[in-house]
Structures are given as C-alpha cells and as structure tokens.
Amino acid sequence: MATAIHTTGRRTLLAAITGIALLGGAWQAHAQAQDVKERTLRFAFSLAKDHPLGTGAQVFADAVAQKSGGKMKVTLFPNAVLGSDPQNLSAIRGGTLDFTSMATGLVASIDKQFGVFDLPFLFNSAQExxxxxxxxVGTRMLDDLSKHGVIGLGIWDLGFRNMTNSKRPIAKAEDVAGLKIRVIASPxxxxxxxxxxxxxxxxxxxxxxxxxxxxxxxxxxxxxxxIESAKFAEVQKYLSLTRHVYTGMPFMxxxxxxxxxSEAERKIIREAADEAKQAERKVxxxxxxxxxxxxxxxMQVNEVSPAELARLRQKVQPVVDKFAREAGEAVSKQVADELARLRAAK
Structure with a gap:
C-alpha cells in the first residue's frame, strides 16, 4: 500500500514538473514572440536581383520572415536604385538603411584591414x-566593424575577377598596357x-x-x-580569365x-544571415x-597560360607588398600564416 502511494505521489510530482516545464516553455515562446516587433527593413545592393547575391538576399528576406512569424519583413532594392555602394555604406552607418553588401575593397575605406582580402593572387580557390x-581572422575583422557603426554578418562570395575589354584578348601582362579600365574606387x-x-x-x-x-x-x-548578369557581353568583345583578385562581399x-x-530579433537576423551566406556561396x-x-x-574568351599568370604575379608583387603593409602587418601575417597552414594540410 505504501509503495502504491509512493508511486502515485511520484507520478503526480512528475506530472506537476512536466506541467510547469510546458507552461515555462509556452511562457518563453510567448515572451519571445512579444520581443519580435513588426518591422520593415531595407536591403540595398548594386548588383542585379538575378545575380547570386540577389538570390542570397532573397533567401535572407524569406528566412527573416519565416523565423519572425511574418513580423519582420526585408524589402530588397537591387541595381543601385537607392544609391551607389559608397552611398549605401554611408547610409547604413547613419542608420537610414538597414542592410547592404559590397566588395571588401570598398569596406576597406572605413577599415583598412579589409584591404588584405584584395591582395592580387592571394587565394588559389574560393574554398581557401x-x-x-x-x-x-575574418570573424575578428567583422566584429571590428562595430567601431564604424556597422554590424558584420558574414562575407558572401562574388568570385575571382577577370578582365573584359573591347580592344584585344589579354594573354600576357603587356596586353593590359594602354587600356582604360574601370576599377573599384580602392587604392x-x-x-x-x-x-x-x-x-x-x-x-x-x-x-x-x-x-x-x-x-x-x-x-x-x-x-x-x-559580367553575365550586368550584360557586359553586349558592349565588350573580349573576356580574359585572369582570376587576378578574389572578391568577397561583406554582408552588413x-x-x-x-x-x-531585442535579443530574439538579433538571433533571427544572425541565423537568417548564416543561412543566406551558405545559399549564396553555393549558387x-x-x-x-x-x-x-x-x-x-x-564573347571571345581566352585562358591565360600558367607561365603568363606567373609573370603577372611577379609584375604586381610590389603592389602586394605595399598593400599588405597598408592593411596592417599583423593581419597580413595572420592571413599568410593561416593560408600556409591550410595548404600544408592538403
């Protein structure tokens, strides 16, 4: 009899604990829902909506809506409709724009460390x-952006840069001479x-x-x-696959x-940003x-021979040395050491 009473009591206690846990969970979910406000946020970028970055932006917007139960909405503004990249960077720092993404070379205008990623021929692959x-290294640099009024939410992929022009194929370093080439406004x-x-x-x-x-x-x-999404093939004849600089796109x-x-809203943003980064890179x-x-x-597309790529590397080595110092000797050494470790592990 005593055993039956003891067993019944234990069941009652377990039921009570379970009930309290369920109530606690329900209260926590309710509190979190209360912490997520109705918001309309704006995400502006310079590339086309059908570019992989536009795809990533849409994944981000959809994930934010889903995770917030439809309370938080992200509106996309592709094709530089709200302004150029420098204008968008200024706008997020000032709080008149919520999100943007642009090349590391442009982000280096507010934090010179980011210039390390634009060193010519730094990476051998996107995976590196x-x-x-x-x-x-990258995580610390993104965290450092908070000093400049920016929250770094990851670095998306733009890819390796190649040269196009309307004059001639670029098969060797000398073929670049004399061409008027548009560049990012980065030293x-x-x-x-x-x-x-x-x-x-x-x-x-x-x-x-x-x-x-x-x-x-x-x-x-x-x-x-x-080059494809911007329809440059309509106004350019030659594409030379030089892969001279890798460009990452900080999402800010x-x-x-x-x-x-609130913390609940920040969690939604971070999780959605991580999902979007992976999706954008894959695409x-x-x-x-x-x-x-x-x-x-x-277009007339040409590869550049390994021997000529080696000559290109050699010719621009003074640029690499100069801007490694500009970005900061400490961060440049960290990147070089980490790359050496990655390559040795292969």
Missing amino acids: AFAIVDGP VYIDLFSTLGANPVPMTFGEVYGALESRAIDGQDNPVGV MSKKTWDGM SLAKEGQAIDGLRKT
Missing part, C-alpha cells in the same frame, strides 16, 4: 577564401592596373555599362557572374538598427562555370 573569412585596384600599364578609371558599378557602351572606357574587371547591417532590436560557385559557357557564345 571561405576558410579565411569564416575563421578567426589597391588603382595601383594594380597602373603597375600593369593600364589607365585605371575609378567608377561606381552603376555607371559601368554606359561607359563601356559609349567607349569612354575600354574595359573593366569583375567575376564572370557579374546598420548598428543603429541592430542596437534597437555563386555553381554559376561560375555556367556563366563562362554562356559568355563563350557572345
């Missing part, structure tokens, strides 16, 4: 770049093309197509996915917007080969 930007790109004998012309991305069409410039450099949020959010890598095949139908 991902390992560095997702590792301790490393200006010095890179100057060293190769070109006439670099800094220009925002939204202006490039028109300048190529009017022959105000001869060419430009971008990953093949950008206004710290002012972030500071106004971007798959797109590269497809884009080259597609561009071969309308």
Whole structure:
C-alpha cells in the first residue's frame, strides 16, 4: 500500500514538473514572440536581383520572415536604385538603411584591414577564401566593424575577377598596357592596373555599362557572374580569365538598427544571415562555370597560360607588398600564416 502511494505521489510530482516545464516553455515562446516587433527593413545592393547575391538576399528576406512569424519583413532594392555602394555604406552607418553588401575593397575605406582580402593572387580557390573569412581572422575583422557603426554578418562570395575589354584578348601582362579600365574606387585596384600599364578609371558599378557602351572606357574587371548578369557581353568583345583578385562581399547591417532590436530579433537576423551566406556561396560557385559557357557564345574568351599568370604575379608583387603593409602587418601575417597552414594540410 505504501509503495502504491509512493508511486502515485511520484507520478503526480512528475506530472506537476512536466506541467510547469510546458507552461515555462509556452511562457518563453510567448515572451519571445512579444520581443519580435513588426518591422520593415531595407536591403540595398548594386548588383542585379538575378545575380547570386540577389538570390542570397532573397533567401535572407524569406528566412527573416519565416523565423519572425511574418513580423519582420526585408524589402530588397537591387541595381543601385537607392544609391551607389559608397552611398549605401554611408547610409547604413547613419542608420537610414538597414542592410547592404559590397566588395571588401570598398569596406576597406572605413577599415583598412579589409584591404588584405584584395591582395592580387592571394587565394588559389574560393574554398581557401571561405576558410579565411569564416575563421578567426575574418570573424575578428567583422566584429571590428562595430567601431564604424556597422554590424558584420558574414562575407558572401562574388568570385575571382577577370578582365573584359573591347580592344584585344589579354594573354600576357603587356596586353593590359594602354587600356582604360574601370576599377573599384580602392587604392589597391588603382595601383594594380597602373603597375600593369593600364589607365585605371575609378567608377561606381552603376555607371559601368554606359561607359563601356559609349567607349569612354575600354574595359573593366569583375567575376564572370557579374559580367553575365550586368550584360557586359553586349558592349565588350573580349573576356580574359585572369582570376587576378578574389572578391568577397561583406554582408552588413546598420548598428543603429541592430542596437534597437531585442535579443530574439538579433538571433533571427544572425541565423537568417548564416543561412543566406551558405545559399549564396553555393549558387555563386555553381554559376561560375555556367556563366563562362554562356559568355563563350557572345564573347571571345581566352585562358591565360600558367607561365603568363606567373609573370603577372611577379609584375604586381610590389603592389602586394605595399598593400599588405597598408592593411596592417599583423593581419597580413595572420592571413599568410593561416593560408600556409591550410595548404600544408592538403
């Protein structure tokens, strides 16, 4: 009899504990729902909506909506409709724009460390770049952006840059000489093309197509996915696969917007950003080969021989040395050491 009473009591206690746990869980879910407000957030970028970055942006917007139960909405503004990359960077720092993504070379305008990622011929593959930007060095650099009014939410993939122009194929370093080439408004790109004998012309991305069409410039450099989505093949004849610089795209949020959010909302943003980063990279890598095949139908595409690529590397080594110092000797050494470790482990 005593055993039966003891067993019944234990069941009652377990039921009570379970009930309390369920009530606690329900209360926690309710509290979290209360912590998520109705918000409409804006995400502006310079590339086309059908570019992999646009795909990643849509994945992010969808994930935020799903995780917030539809309370938080992200509206996308592709094709530089709200302004150029420098204007978007200024806007998120000022709190008048919530999200943007742009090349590391442009982010280096507010934090010179990011210039390390734009060193010519730094990475041999996208996987090397991902390992560095997702590792301790990249994570610390993204965290450091908070000093500049920006929350770093990961680095997306734009890919390896290649050269297009309307004059001639680029098969060796000397072929670059004399060409007017649009470059990102970043010192490393200006010095890179100057060293190769070109006439670099800094220009925002939204202006490039028109300048190529009017022959105000001869060419430009971008990953093949950008060349395809921006329809540069309509105004350029030659594509040379130089893969001279890898470009990552930091995904950034206004710290002012972030500071106004609850922990529950921040968790939604971070989780959605991680999902979008992985999705964007997957699409971007798959797109590269497809884009080259597609561009071969309308452009004259040439590979650059390993021997000539080695000559290109040698010619721009002074640029690498200079901007490694500019980015900071400590961060440059960290990246070099980590790359050496990754390559030794293969």
